[in-house]
Amino acid sequence: MRLHVSPARALVGWSQDQLAAASQVAKTTIANFEAGKRTPYDRTLVDLQAALEPAGVELIPQNGGGAGVRLVKP
Template sequence: MLTAAQIRAARALLGWSQPALAAAAKLSLPTIVRMESQQGPGRSAAANVEAVQRALEDAGVCFIAPEGSGGGGPGVRLKHG
């Protein structure tokens, strides 16, 4: 499951604004704002979380799961071009 921090970090790596992510994921801006808030994506519909993840991955983001981070927790990075 994605975290709010991962979504914010992924956007930062891409230089995307919240409206840009909303457009790429075909979701409303309030949905993106809510997913990045303290409530996090866990309160969103699974299809919305998948849409955000897919949009970010299509743009070149790799999500790092907590168990794959060497003890550093969940994270993000850009794919090698």
């Protein structure tokens, strides 16, 4: 599953620093992933997802096999 981190962060108004703190993933890892410079390990994606979902981000399937995001809590 591909996780759209930057749009997910934007939905909840989080900076990379805030997501790093919530997910325990290094900010440089998040920045490099968002810039397309690296592909995170599955464990990293799980950690990011686990931080974003309680904040109100829902991952939604899209045609073509990707994943989208939407806000489920205001």
